[in-house]
Amino acid sequence: MTSPTRILILEDDDGLRTSLRLVLEDEGYAVFEASDAEKALLTVEDPGVDLMLVDLMLGGMDGFSFIARARPRTEAPIVVVSARDRTEDIVAALEAGADDYVTKPFSVEEVQARLRALLRRPTIGDAETEDADDDVLTLDSRTPLLFDAGAAVLRRGEEEVHLTQTEFRLLSVLAEHAGKVLTRTALLQHVWDQDYFGDERIVDVHVRRLRKKLEVDSANPQILVTVRGLGYRLDTA
Incomplete structure (x- = not known):
């Protein structure tokens, strides 16, 4: 039961x-x-x-x-x-x-x-992530950054970077659409819920939190970038 x-x-x-x-x-x-x-x-x-x-x-x-x-x-x-x-x-x-x-x-x-x-919402360890596509590898100027969605692991070099459930889901969605711009509305629908009707500021704050874990310099992002007037894009190596 x-x-x-x-x-x-x-x-x-x-x-x-x-x-x-x-x-x-x-x-x-x-x-x-x-x-x-x-x-x-x-x-x-x-x-x-x-x-x-x-x-x-x-x-x-x-x-x-x-x-x-x-x-x-x-x-x-x-x-x-x-x-x-x-x-x-x-x-x-x-x-x-x-x-x-x-x-x-x-x-x-x-x-x-x-x-x-x-x-x-799918969470770390759910079947959806276990069947995910190949790892998404992003390189910064110092060490490789590896996101393995299937294993639910983000690593910078040999160090594992902790992600909250929301950060994991956000990164998973961005990685699934790597190289493509996702609007805030699209991220709300994908990350929070298909019929979510909440505040778009939630997206901006969680993107900012995720950037601090992805970027060498979060003030000058090279991986999770803002496309002005449109939304956000994950750029992979």
């Missing part, structure tokens, strides 16, 4: 947290609740979770700090649910390691759709 998907809700509004829990439990999810970040971090480690819904404005440790501390401990997708809708807040949350961002007020249906999209 398959174990239910485990979702952590980190939200200090008791009413909203309870409402989300009831809706998600009705869909068959196993839901863990926390109103403070320290307690939530314990849940991330034991028993572990498959996905997290995180508010940013919390008492004590805020959501940004929680995400930054949780990300090295788990690959589980993180969806921010917050009333803070300024660009700098969205970017900061994504830079900390969040995968998606939903602003309050929101419809429960929207949150459900975002969760389903993230849970449907």
Whole structure:
């Protein structure tokens, strides 16, 4: 028997947290609740979770700090649910390691759709990547950079470079279309979900994070380049 998907809700509004829990439990999810970040971090480690819904404005440790501390401990997708809708807040949350961002007020249906999209998304080790095409090899001025999608490994020389699930999926899609420009809309559809309706800023932030792992000088990219007015292209050797 398959174990239910485990979702952590980190939200200090008791009413909203309870409402989300009831809706998600009705869909068959196993839901863990926390109103403070320290307690939530314990849940991330034991028993572990498959996905997290995180508010940013919390008492004590805020959501940004929680995400930054949780990300090295788990690959589980993180969806921010917050009333803070300024660009700098969205970017900061994504830079900390969040995968998606939903602003309050929101419809429960929207949150459900975002969760389903993230849970449907192929991840490291899935069959889709095991049957991937040949390795994509990119050379920089110092050491070879090798992306083996089948083994889900990115290496710079002999050193393995860690990728989050979203970074892995983004690089996989770009590698599948190496040499071709992919628009932000196309990347949203391929990486996040076929019917994704989220904010294109998510793409820009994750591209920037991925560049830091691919490029010798991320300020002057040679591998993952921006095609102004169009989108992004992965240039391989």
